[in-house]
Every structure is written in structure tokens, then in C-alpha cells.
Amino acid sequence: MKVLSKVYCFFIYLFLYAPIVVLIVFSFNDSTTMSRSVWSGFSFKWYGQLFSDRLIMQALGNTILIAVVAAVVSTILGTAAAIGINSLKRWPRRLVMNITNLPMVNPEIVTGVSMMLLFVIAVRAINTSLGIGSIMIAHITFCLPYVILSVKPKLSQMDQNLYEAALDLGYRPSQAFLKVVFPEIIPGIVTGMIMAFTLSIDDFIISYFTSGTTQTLPIYIYSMTRKRISPEINALSTLLFAIVLVLLLIVNLRKEKENKEILHEEEEP
């Protein structure tokens, strides 16, 4: 039985990761025929072409700019929201949390289409067009619940009297927050920000509907597959995969570390 379960697991992971492995391997393929299925030696040439491609570099620049703006803004808004939600009474808090969580389970295509409709109406009203601005707004919006979800537990775990103790000892509310509450919830804020950055970088569907003519990396890759099939795509996708993988690892390691700290504190009262 043990052997069988190992074999079973092997196949599960094979099917899960085989496509990505193939992608990564072929991103180093030294092919001249542009064929994607014949191995003809190791090379970095597609990576080289990638970085000399002006359009790709522009898309990369857009993606990073959008991700940074989305991460920073959604972290600020999300943290403020989490603080507000946390101080609500029980029932309103539950209600607001459910409303907040809804967009996360909402099909992305629905979010994308509805945002496009809203933005189209909005840009007509202020006489402009869809572009990097509308993508940023969209990304900030869909990152918000994730930030709230990673900051709020930190707030509810915190001793509610800490803030009052700081007031009691003579700090004004704003200083009391910075001196006492902020250091307590900073791990949640950082995790939330990395999450937002990751989600923003690899988002395709919502960006596709709200981008107008602006290119982001995922959109560019999609458009490449429609025009011509170039191994450049492999290299680009590999890079994207690597970035997201690293970010996710950071998030998970941080969570792991926190859990260990909690266990540690419980062991040593």
C-alpha cells in the first residue's frame, strides 16, 4: 500500500508540474527553427532576445509599476479598513467581513467585465480612455480583501488593552497607534503587501478587460501566442513563474516563522 501511495503521489505531481518543467527546459532550447518541440542544445539566447525586445521591456515596466502602486495603495487602504472592521461590534463586523471576502470568490471574469463596464462609463464621463490608471484601480480593488485578511488576524490577536495602555500613559491616539499597534501588526502588513504585489504581477483576466491598449506582461504573453509562436514566450513565462514562486515562498516562510513563534511563546509562559 505504501508503494502504491507513493506511485500515486508521483503521478499527481508529475501531471501538476510536467508542463512547467517542459516550459522551463524549452526556454533554454537553442533552436533556430523556432520549433518548440525539438531539443537542440542549451542556450540563453531567448533570454537575451527577451531583454532586447522593446515591447517586452515596456510591458515589464508597466507590470512592475502597476504591482508596486497596487501593493502600496491596497496595503494602506486595507490596513486602515482592517483597523476599522476590527473595532466594529460582532454582527456588523461579520457582515462587513463577508462583504469584503465576496470579491475573492467572485469569478475573475465577472469582476473583469464589471470593472470594464464601470470604467468605460467613468472614462467617458471624464473624457479620457482606459489605460494604466484603470488597471491600477482594478488591481488595488481586487488586492484589498487579501490585505485585510492578512492584517485583521494580527489585530484581533493583539491584546486590546495595549492601545488603551499607550493612551493611559500619555500618548495621543495617533502616536499610540504608531508606538504600540503598528509594531504588533507589521508582520501582517508586510505579508499582505507581498501578497498584493504577487497577485498584481500575475493577474491576466482583470487586467485584460481594464487595460485598453496598455500592455502588461501576462497580456503581452497572451498576445504573442496569438500572433506567432516564439520560444521567447517560454523564457518570459519562466521568469514570471520564478518571480511569483519566490514571492509565494517568502509569504509562506513568514507565516511559518510566525507560527513557530506562537508555539514558542506557548511553551514558555
Add this chain to the structure above:
Amino acid sequence: MEKKAMIELQNIEVSFDGEQILKNFNLRILDGEFVTLLGPSGCGKTTTLRIIGGFTNPDSGNVYFDGKRINDLPPYKREVNTIFQKYALFPHLNVYENVAFGMRAHKKSEKEIKKTVHEMLDLVNLHGFSHRNVNQLSGGQQQRVAIARALANSPKVLLLDEPLSALDMKLRKDMQNELKKIQQQTGITFLFVTHDQEEALSMSDVVVVMDKGEIQQIGTPQDIYNEPKNAFVADFIGESNILDGIMREDYLVEFFGHKFRCVDKGFKTNEPVDVVIRPEDIDVVKPDEAALSGIVTSVTFKGVHYEIIVDVKGFKWMIQSTDFTAEGEHIGLKIGPDDIHIMHKSEYSGTFGDYSTFSDEMEEDLQTPLSSLEEGEK
């Protein structure tokens, strides 16, 4: 010369979600006193503390501090410091920085901060703990850091919200002495909240007994114990046998069909009253030597004394005696005039029954199956 009132609460009313927490609450706390608010959970004692600390605003009424009305003064401007139930030490700061926290808020010089922090740590016997992480300290040590932190701001009044409830019994006794000592050394007014009557009696100058958002009695620990105002106070502070009686004339009360001499007067002739007799005041004698006698239904060894439950005409009395009495024995209960305390009837009369059960909850549980059985028979 009369001492001045440090804190005065006038006609305070507070309710949360339609539930009234404090009803027309009035309290004067004099400078330098150790005052304890004592009552069961939900009686409004913590709310009273939060009003003085500035964390809860009363719906109506006035809060005076040193003669000035401070209703609208935010917590950070009040010369009052609080010790919270779970200490609320700042986990990201070490012991030194925790104690220095309040002084930094008040922009004291680094030299002054250093001097005061060390003074405070000496006061609470934590010399040499400056650089420890507060999470690594034991409960009692954390408690003492919290005291040092609050006192470092040299408040005029220190508010303590059940600060000892998380400590084990021995440590608690030590901390009680420690707190009492600190209060006497510093002369700061202490307002202490607890639900532990023993703690209240052993530490305080004045005890305020509260229930259902109202003050039941204010007095010295001796007053509260010896002269409880109503059945609630008598039952909450220590053990008491509370009986129905009739005041026949001054110094003469009748209960269980017998007249007893007592030391109370000033009641109306034939006024129904509550009679309190403390278990340790009753002497066990031979049945023919006392007016009251009954059968012992249970005996529990408590270390210092035996706790004897006696059935006298269906009413279960509690007696505390150092002499052993066997279960089933027929004994007399000798009660002297000094042992009897007479109280006016109150809303609490009759709510505390005899010693068939110790808690109200158990009493209800015992009564329900009986009544439901009766209904079933019909």
C-alpha cells in the same frame, strides 16, 4: 482637617446596548486612600474604573478629579494611570522601555528617565531586569513591570483592574502585601477592582460593595463584614446564615419561634427583618443547653475548622467549629447577643436560602427536576 476628595463620581449612568451597567452612581474617593470596588462579574466595577481612566464616557453624570470636572478630558491628559487585568505590557519593548514609555510620552530628559526607571524597578524588586524581554518574565514579574510602568508617570490615582486574578494563590498573597506596601510608601490613591472578597478585606481602607450597577454598601472592611447592610452584602462577604425574623422591640428579635437578645435597635416594633449569624459565631452545645437544636447532616473538614451543616426545623445552618461533630448527631446551637446582626428587608431578602446548596446555580438545578416531576404527575 477633612481630606479632600481626589475623585468624585456624581449621578453616573451608563448603559451598553440597552442594558444598564451603572445606575445613578455616586462615589467619593479621598486622597491617599486604598479603595476597593468589590462585586460579582457584571456588577459595573470595571466600567466605573474605565470611566475614571477616560476609556468609557458616561451617558450622564459628572466625573470630578481633584475638584475639576474631567468628563471631556481624554485619557492621555488625565493624571491617572491604569494597571490592566492582563497587564498589557508592550511585547516589542524590553522591561526598561516599557517602564520608560510614559515618561517618553511626557518628553522627560533621558537622564531623568533612567533615574526613574531604576527607582521604579527597585521599588517592585526587579532590579537588574532592565534588558529582559517582557515575554520571558513570569506572571508575577510581568505584574510588577506593569506596576512600575504605571507608577513611573507619578499619577495621583492608580486604577487597578483585577490585577492579581491571573496569579496563583501564594504569589497573590505576596503581591497583595507588595501593593499595600507600595501604596503606603507612595501615598498614591489606589482604586482597586476585584471580585475576591478576601483580597478586598485584607488590603483596603474602604470597600465599596457593588451589585447590578449600584453600590450596596461603603465602609471599612470591618464594617462590611460585621455590619452588612443587606442580604446581598452578608452573603457575598464571607459565609452567613440569613434567616427571617421579626424585631419585637429594641434589643429583642424573634426567629424560629424563639426570642433572642441582640445589640440592634431603632427598628419598628414587629418589623420583619433579615437576621445574619456568621457560622464561626455559633457555639455547638448539648441540645438542652440552647434554644435551637437540630440534626447534623454533613461535616466537612476544612483544615482550620470543620464545616458543619445542621438541619434546624428544615432550615440548613452552617456552623464553623474546631471541634468535631459526627453526622447524625443531635446538637444545640448557642447564639449570643453579639453574634446576631439585624438588617432591614431589601430586594435581596429571601434570594439567599439556607445551606442546602452553596451556589444559586446548584439550587436552581436541584429545584427544576422536582417541579418538572410534579408537572409530569398531573
